[in-house]
Amino acid sequence: xxxxxxxxxxxxxxxxxxxxxxxxxxxxxxxxxxxxxxxxxxxxxxxxxxxxxxxxxxxxxxxxxxxxxxxxxxxxxxxxxxxxxxxxxxxxxxxxxxxxxxxxxxxxxxxxxxxxxxxxxxxxxxxxxxxxxxxxxxxxxxxxxxxxxxxxxxxxxxxxxxxxxxxxxxxxxxxxxxxxxxxxxxxxxxxxxxxxxxxxxxxxxxxxxxxxxxxxxxxxxxxxxxxxxxxxxxxxxxxxxxxxxxxxxxxxxxxxxxxxxxxxxxxxxxxxxxxxxxxxxxxxxxxxxxxxxxxxxxxxxxxxxxxxxxxxxxxxxxxxxxxxxx
Amino acid sequence: xxxxxxxxxxxxxxxxxxxxxxxxxxxxxxxxxxxxxxxxxxxxxxxxxxxxxxxxxxxxxxxxxxxxxxxxxxxxxxxxxxxxxxxxxxxxxxxxxxxxxxxxxxxxxxxxxxxxxxxxxxxxxxxxxxxxxxxxxxxxxxxxxxxxxxxxxxxxxxxxxxxxxxxxxxxxxxxxxxxxxxxxxxxx
Numbered sequence: 001x002x003x004x005x006x007x008x009x010x011x012x013x014x015x016x017x018x019x020x021x022x023x024x025x026x027x028x029x030x031x032x033x034x035x036x037x038x039x040x041x042x043x044x045x046x047x048x049x050x051x052x053x054x055x056x057x058x059x060x061x062x063x064x065x066x067x068x069x070x071x072x073x074x075x076x077x078x079x080x081x082x083x084x085x086x087x088x089x090x091x092x093x094x095x096x097x098x099x100x101x102x103x104x105x106x107x108x109x110x111x112x113x114x115x116x117x118x119x120x121x122x123x124x125x126x127x128x129x130x131x132x133x134x135x136x137x138x139x140x141x142x143x144x145x146x147x148x149x150x151x152x153x154x155x156x157x158x159x160x161x162x163x164x165x166x167x168x169x170x171x172x173x174x175x176x177x178x179x180x181x182x183x184x185x186x187x188x189x190x191x192x193x194x195x196x197x198x199x200x201x202x203x204x205x206x207x208x209x210x211x212x213x214x215x216x217x218x219x220x221x222x223x224x225x226x227x228x229x230x231x232x233x234x235x236x237x238x239x240x241x242x243x244x245x246x247x248x249x250x251x252x253x254x255x256x257x258x259x260x261x262x263x264x265x266x267x268x269x270x271x272x273x274x275x276x277x278x279x280x281x282x283x284x285x286x287x288x289x290x291x292x293x294x295x296x297x298x299x300x301x302x303x304x305x306x307x308x309x310x311x312x313x314x315x316x317x318x319x320x321x322x323x324x325x326x
Numbered sequence: 327x328x329x330x331x332x333x334x335x336x337x338x339x340x341x342x343x344x345x346x347x348x349x350x351x352x353x354x355x356x357x358x359x360x361x362x363x364x365x366x367x368x369x370x371x372x373x374x375x376x377x378x379x380x381x382x383x384x385x386x387x388x389x390x391x392x393x394x395x396x397x398x399x400x401x402x403x404x405x406x407x408x409x410x411x412x413x414x415x416x417x418x419x420x421x422x423x424x425x426x427x428x429x430x431x432x433x434x435x436x437x438x439x440x441x442x443x444x445x446x447x448x449x450x451x452x453x454x455x456x457x458x459x460x461x462x463x464x465x466x467x468x469x470x471x472x473x474x475x476x477x478x479x480x481x482x483x484x485x486x487x488x489x490x491x492x493x494x495x496x497x498x499x500x501x502x503x504x505x506x507x508x509x510x511x512x513x514x
Contacts, residue, residue, distance in 0.1 A: 012454035017485045043499045044448040048401065049441035052423050057506040061448070064498065108505045110498050154402035159414070168407045194366040197400035201463055201472055202436040206370055206398070239476055278483050 006125070007069040007077040007117070008036040011084040012044050017239070018081070018231035020275025024260035025080045025122045027274055031138055031267050032130050036078060039068035045079075045087040048198045055094070056101065060108035062091035067113040080122040080260075082230045086155045088119035089162050121156055122260060123229050124165045127173040132180040139182050140268040142296040145289055148262065149188040149223035150174040151214065153195060153233040174259055178227060181266045182293075186221035190214050195236040204240075208247035211236050215244065215252050225286065227259040234258065238280050255283040265290055336385035344382060348421040354411040355379045361405035361415050371395035375405055375415060382418070391426045397434035399423070439467045449503050452493035457486055 008029075014022035029036060046061030066088060069077050079085040095102040096115050106112035120128075126135060152174060157166040166173045171192070175185045193214055196207030215237060218226050228234045238256035245252055257279065264274035271277065271287045291299070345352060355376075362374040372394045373381065381390050390396065396419055405415035432438045443462035447455045464470045480486045493499075 016456045016487055017480065041493050041495045043452040043493055043495065044454050049444040051420055052427060052441050054424060054506065060502045108502045158403040159406045194400055194402040199400065202440045210366055239479060278485055280479050280483060
């Protein structure tokens with residue numbers, strides 16, 4: 001990995017309500033020796049609101065940033081936020097497919113974009129470029145008792161023509177990354193179901209209802225934590241969890257961590273460095289449960305010994321029972 | 327759905343406009359309903375997405391542009407991913423929303439108000455100013471207490487900036503808006 005250098009585009013959310021995503025992605029990339037540089041003076045990607053106005057306008061807001069990346073001589077950008085990533089991938093796709101579209105976009109920009117930048121999510125870079133072996137190698141800690149529902153959200157790998165990553169119906173990249181890090185994952189049927197996206201402000205109750213389904217399905221899968229890769233999913237599931245409880249009459253209390261925060265924990269990073277304190281539903285219990293891999297091994301050995309002894313006891317009990325019956 | 331007299335109520339130019347702007351062929355849809363079955367918002371739509379597609383084939387411009395469905399679609403891309411005819415359904419919904427916006431026929435005013443607050447924040451500062459966007463939305467929509475309950479949560483977790491951070495190139499970003507608006511005025 002050392003020789004390759006990426007661009008890193010944090011985006012507006014990661015500067016504000018999702019600053020813990022930014023902190024944890026940076027920390028994990030550093031741990032995995034992924035080198036990156038940030039374009040100077042980047043602007044908003046346009047996100048959802050821009051494409052309700054016009055597709056050329058939306059692509060131009062995205063392409064201004066891609067041009068900045070091109071200018072610093074980099075050809076691949078890591079965009080941890082799926083809204084930024086999709087805006088970039090869509091602009092890139094439409095501009096390479098059609099010369100007319102490309103010209104229309106460039107007419108709106110100060111400097112034309114030459115379509116030389118590929119965009120990837122942080123998950124895609126970890127899964128495809130860093131690889132599971134390297135992810136596993138760095139693990140120093142374990143989180144016993146943690147059962148994670150990996151939640152991809154809707155646009156990380158969809159539509160397939162644009163995302164070109166993982167399976168559009170049953171993605172497994174986050175499952176595999178977490179498993180490689182020694183974390184137990186559940187079989188989560190709602191891993192792609194929409195959380196309510198950007199409607200939280202204007203249509204709160206609708207979002208609460210959708211989010212409720214995602215949260216309850218995660219619990220049903222046996223999870224006690226949800227891993228996310230999107231600031232909007234995180235906000236709807238975590239910051240709005242109390243609203244969900246009020247709207248739905250539920251009593252949910254399930255921590256929502258960015259998958260990079262979970263990696264940070266098993267890499268032994270200090271919780272504050274990866275913004276665990278920024279989560280609204282507390283993840284302190286997960287932090288307290290953290291032990292070293294060495295301790296985990298000892299614990300497993302003791303359990304194995306205890307198990308080896310158990311069968312004798314069982315037999316003894318059964319004998320007593322049969323005597324009683326007679 | 328109501329019965330429709332197709333011989334005099336089909337707006338052919340509307341079908342052409344949507345086909346041209348979206349780059350999709352709506353007549354490929356054979357109403358299998360896969361999009362509606364997968365759509366997380368079907369429950370909230372006045373017309374499920376497959377009915378919007380059928381209304382589009384029948385050129386029912388007024389019904390479509392005044393529907394709530396086109397604004398409640400979150401572009402989650404489930405329909406596009408699952409369409410057996412490979413129609414980019416989400417892109418058609420997006421195109422319909424754009425046309426409704428242009429013709430000033432917005433059925434879900436609050437959603438548009440939020441999008442506009444977001445975009446004007448980006449035009450002003452170059453990046454999204456989260457607090458400002460919410461306050462603008464609350465004032466313009468008249469729902470002044472929206473998400474007031476979240477205030478203490480984001481403040482106690484130190485998750486927000488109270489003041490906007492402008493970028494150096496904010497004029498370049500504002501110019502994108504201006505050039506786009508000039509072109510839209512010229513070409514309609």
